[in-house]
Amino acid sequence: MTNKGSSNSEVVMMEIEANKPTGNGMVVGGLSPLSETIWKEKTSVEMVGDVSARLAWKDLTVMVTLSNGETQNVLEGLTGYAEPGTFTALMGPSGSGKSTLLDALSSRLATNAFLSGNVFLNGRKTKLSFGTAAYVTQDDNLIGTLTVRETISYSARLRLPDKMPWSEKRALVESTIVEMGLQDCADTVIGNWHLRGISGGEKRRVSIALEILMRPRLLFLDEPTSGLDSASAFFVTQTLRGLSRDGRTVIASIHQPSSEVFELFDRLYLLSGGKTVYFGLASEAYEFFSQAGFPCPALRNPSDHFLRCINSDFDKVKATLKGSMKLRFEASDDPLEKVTTAEAIRALTDYYRTSQYCYSANEKVENMSKVKGTVLDSGGSQASFLMQSFMLTKRSFVNMSRDFGYYWLRLVIYVLVTVCIGTIYFNVGTGYNSILARGACASFVFGFVTFMSIGGFPSFVEDMKVFQRERLNGHYGVTAFVISNTISAMPFLILITFISGTICYYMVRLHPGFVHYLFFVLCLYSSVTVVESLMMAIASVVPNFLMGIIIGAGIQGIFMLVSGYFRLPNDIPKPVWRYPMSYISFHFWALQGQYQNDLVGLMFDNQTPDLPKIPGEYILEYVFQITVSRSKWIDLGVIFSMIIVYRIIFFLMIKINEDLTPWVRGYLARKRMKQKNGGQINTTVAPYGLTQSPSLRTYVADHRKR
Numbered sequence: 001m002t003n004k005g006s007s008n009s010e011v012v013m014m015e016i017e018a019n020k021p022t023g024n025g026m027v028v029g030g031l032s033p034l035s036e037t038i039w040k041e042k043t044s045v046e047m048v049g050d051v052s053a054r055l056a057w058k059d060l061t062v063m064v065t066l067s068n069g070e071t072q073n074v075l076e077g078l079t080g081y082a083e084p085g086t087f088t089a090l091m092g093p094s095g096s097g098k099s100t101l102l103d104a105l106s107s108r109l110a111t112n113a114f115l116s117g118n119v120f121l122n123g124r125k126t127k128l129s130f131g132t133a134a135y136v137t138q139d140d141n142l143i144g145t146l147t148v149r150e151t152i153s154y155s156a157r158l159r160l161p162d163k164m165p166w167s168e169k170r171a172l173v174e175s176t177i178v179e180m181g182l183q184d185c186a187d188t189v190i191g192n193w194h195l196r197g198i199s200g201g202e203k204r205r206v207s208i209a210l211e212i213l214m215r216p217r218l219l220f221l222d223e224p225t226s227g228l229d230s231a232s233a234f235f236v237t238q239t240l241r242g243l244s245r246d247g248r249t250v251i252a253s254i255h256q257p258s259s260e261v262f263e264l265f266d267r268l269y270l271l272s273g274g275k276t277v278y279f280g281l282a283s284e285a286y287e288f289f290s291q292a293g294f295p296c297p298a299l300r301n302p303s304d305h306f307l308r309c310i311n312s313d314f315d316k317v318k319a320t321l322k323g324s325m326k327l328r329f330e331a332s333d334d335p336l337e338k339v340t341t342a343e344a345i346r347a348l349t350d351y352y353r354t355s356q357y358c359y360s361a362n363e364k365v366e367n368m369s370k371v372k373g374t375v376l377d378s379g380g381s382q383a384s385f386l387m388q389s390f391m392l393t394k395r396s397f398v399n400m401s402r403d404f405g406y407y408w409l410r411l412v413i414y415v416l417v418t419v420c421i422g423t424i425y426f427n428v429g430t431g432y433n434s435i436l437a438r439g440a441c442a443s444f445v446f447g448f449v450t451f452m453s454i455g456g457f458p459s460f461v462e463d464m465k466v467f468q469r470e471r472l473n474g475h476y477g478v479t480a481f482v483i484s485n486t487i488s489a490m491p492f493l494i495l496i497t498f499i500s501g502t503i504c505y506y507m508v509r510l511h512p513g514f515v516h517y518l519f520f521v522l523c524l525y526s527s528v529t530v531v532e533s534l535m536m537a538i539a540s541v542v543p544n545f546l547m548g549i550i551i552g553a554g555i556q557g558i559f560m561l562v563s564g565y566f567r568l569p570n571d572i573p574k575p576v577w578r579y580p581m582s583y584i585s586f587h588f589w590a591l592q593g594q595y596q597n598d599l600v601g602l603m604f605d606n607q608t609p610d611l612p613k614i615p616g617e618y619i620l621e622y623v624f625q626i627t628v629s630r631s632k633w634i635d636l637g638v639i640f641s642m643i644i645v646y647r648i649i650f651f652l653m654i655k656i657n658e659d660l661t662p663w664v665r666g667y668l669a670r671k672r673m674k675q676k677n678g679g680q681i682n683t684t685v686a687p688y689g690l691t692q693s694p695s696l697r698t699y700v701a702d703h704r705k706r
């Protein structure tokens, strides 16, 4: 097998070097004639003005702190660049640092990773902000209950300007569906634990469609072809190449490309153990390996050969096979028969460092860092805050109403549990024994029934994953998300608490009167909403189901303990538990309010019929130790204000994660680098804030004209 990729790529590169974007002329593999027409229309619209993204990185090193406190370099002194109109593929064995390089370039490194070196976007030191570049991650975090078309439509309405007519937005959605070859599954749901949906490959394509919808100038993709069959992988790669021909800069990590897919790459960045093995034209990699003493044997796919040469795991595999005598050596023209892979990697990296490829890459990066180009703004949302909030609320509401596990299952369980409460405390009456029964009933309702809301945590975690993906790509703001999340849940919580509250109230026959009933259900509603808000705040920092549920259950357990039922208020130890814990606990306020609501105005039988009846007020003050001078409505007001406090905490958690954590990381990174380099800081990525994409504005303006 020969390196067929060379001819195609060379032609392409010649066109690029001549500064002639091939946009309209390129064939977009696998697309229908309709899609090609739409594609061409868009291309002519968007190539107005120099809004292209020239990305260069120099001496990029990423150091991670391991759990044992030691540090490890994941990337070491990488230098390279990606130009508009080109498709750069990152290749390397598993663990070679492909995802880390993408994360470093797009400013998404993990909290324990420290970056040194420079990233230049159009000649300016850059830290990409939300939405400046689109990033398609390895995980497809999508809303399972929406169809493909709905998913893309909501995304369009969340991000395109309010003034753009819906017909134009829809046209853009439909063309994106066609571009990604999703026509056949456009009306199929994405799928979740109880809904059979689209395939994994189709999910990948939906994730890519969501990011190309806004025509980003810079597109990062982490393994866009993983899990796809060869035809789908070819289709996706061809589409990405088509996007790059549109004047965009596309960088993707690709695991094990077929020869057809490899032919579509313009530039190749080969990584092994965090070091550059080769960076240059994909078509010249074949030549490079020959020059370095590792020519591709006949009948071997060149990309397989490159990866075979730089995957040190082969040494281990060989040693194991040799040990078990399963490997027989036969004469072959494979250069790797004579050396170990570790030796090959060392030879290749050394050869690259002294080669013309490395020299010209360094020279190019040097030049690119000097030429100051357009400051690229964020390609994030162009929709107004109100539109974002409205669309998010609508999308979230639709999801909640379709997902059986979100609220419907909880409604069923709530009804079942409250019927149980109703039958156990049925017609509780005003006998002497009913005094404690009423207290226990209220305690169970506001303790355990509200606790059951913890069941929504897995759904919150799913919501947070979608939010994080969309937020990092600049789809909308944190405030819009928090508001929409609060509003969309409201109807369901009202439904659940009013139905179950009514069943419980009338079966047990608590204090007669509509206002008393209303207080009870409002108290239940506000308490359940507090639990939801608490769990949402937990989900924003703990993305793991089990850990989140354990933490949420623990917090609520403590709140229940100090509510004044399991230990009477005056008996709760004063430091910590009474002050401030019982006042922080919503159970405490709910019980204080409900006890008053239920007992004030009722007369209870005494222990024996000859003794006088006991007024409810007396029981409140001397049995339950309730402050009767305070209105029950104040207790209810405190619970409602807790909802606001928890939502603010939720908002702050997200903001701290976004703003404060990177700042602390930057500070620590500088400190560590200083220590490592003996008091000298080399270069760190400068913080840069970038907003709003001119490319999209041009596109939208032209759309309007049309």
Ligand SMILES: Nc1ncnc2c1ncn2[C@@H]1O[C@H](COP(=O)(O)OP(=O)(O)OP(=O)(O)O)[C@@H](O)[C@H]1O
Binding pocket: 064, 065, 066, 074, 092, 093, 094, 095, 096, 097, 098, 099, 100, 101, 110, 111, 112, 113, 255
């Ligand atoms: N934040 C981190 N903390 C600790 N180790 C890390 C961190 N990020 C990356 N690594 C390590 O760095 C190496 C490179 O990881 P990376 O995910 O970039 O590799 P990759 O080439 O993308 O692999 P794959 O193809 O399997 O996704 C791995 O050994 C990984 O364990």
